[in-house]
Amino acid sequence: MLTPLSISGLTLFQVIFAWQMCFAAILVWQNPKSRCLVLFFVFQALLCVANVLESAGYSLAGYVITPAFTVAMGPVWYLSVRTLVGASGSVLQSGRHLLLPLASLGLTDFVQPLIALGSVMLLCYLVASLKLLRDYRDTVYQVHADAPTVGLNWLTWLLGGYVVLSLTDFVRMNVQPITPMPWKAYWYFAHEVGFFGILSLLLVRVIKQPHFFNRLAQYQALSQPEEAAQDKQLAQSIFEAVDAQIREQALFCQPRLSIQHIADQLSLGVKQVSWAINSVSNNNFSNYINEIRLEQIEKQLADPAYAEVSILSIAMDNGFNAKSTFNQAFKARTGMTPTRYRTLCRAQSTV
Incomplete structure (x- = not known):
């Protein structure tokens, strides 16, 4: 038989939760690019404080306000993610998402309807946030050579877990x-x-x-397919100029190489360069640059002149800035690890 969980135990946990959220807000404030998450962490801290006060019997003019927090949770998540990735939207547009949560403050007598509304809103906003993150992923691969480094796949997984937890919490709150x-x-x-x-x-x-790429609105069009067919010869011409520039100047060795840098050097538009690379190489910008890097790395691993150079040094010198990213990309291209590839090359050279 289960023994009742003491109110003091739940209250202590909520206090710890609130303290951690305040601490998190202070930490993320140090990085301007993630500063938008301060609102989210402060919101969570206030929710914990409201839970503690209401469990202790305190309320605001006789009203419980935690149901209004439930209504606001979805918009706060969404606005935090949207600001983090730099999606389009004015302050006025952002404010519209908070109108219903503010209105719910005057409707806290209807606890269960507000909880049901907030639960549905949370799931809808989380789905919208996941869509934003998908657009972010597609765009960052079109813009940055080091896309995995600034990628937010981890946030997608965390949001997915939050969706699952929210579904079960939806059941909990509505049957309590x-x-x-x-x-x-x-x-x-x-x-x-x-x-x-x-x-x-x-x-x-x-x-x-x-490091975050927070200019989704500026470059999002690059990840969208072209509607009108364009001159393939023009695409080939632009691609050859881009490819020559990248190889001759060894631009691929720059870990944080961006498509904007290439376009500026050739006095071309970013969209032109992206279209040419996609059309001719059938790759996005990130994968195209990594293919060039891997070509160079394969040559150097097979070259006796690089026999004493470590594999990691070769990878870093050619633009990779993470060992795990390099190993994954190399194995996907060759079907073997870099160490195995170098060993086979040495064995063939001695035959």
């Missing part, structure tokens, strides 16, 4: 009037631990990845 104690307390505590874990991982990943 008929849920007996102590199941209600344990179920609530389990979800709080889950959310605490996801948000802790969010903080760790933001700190570990200080």
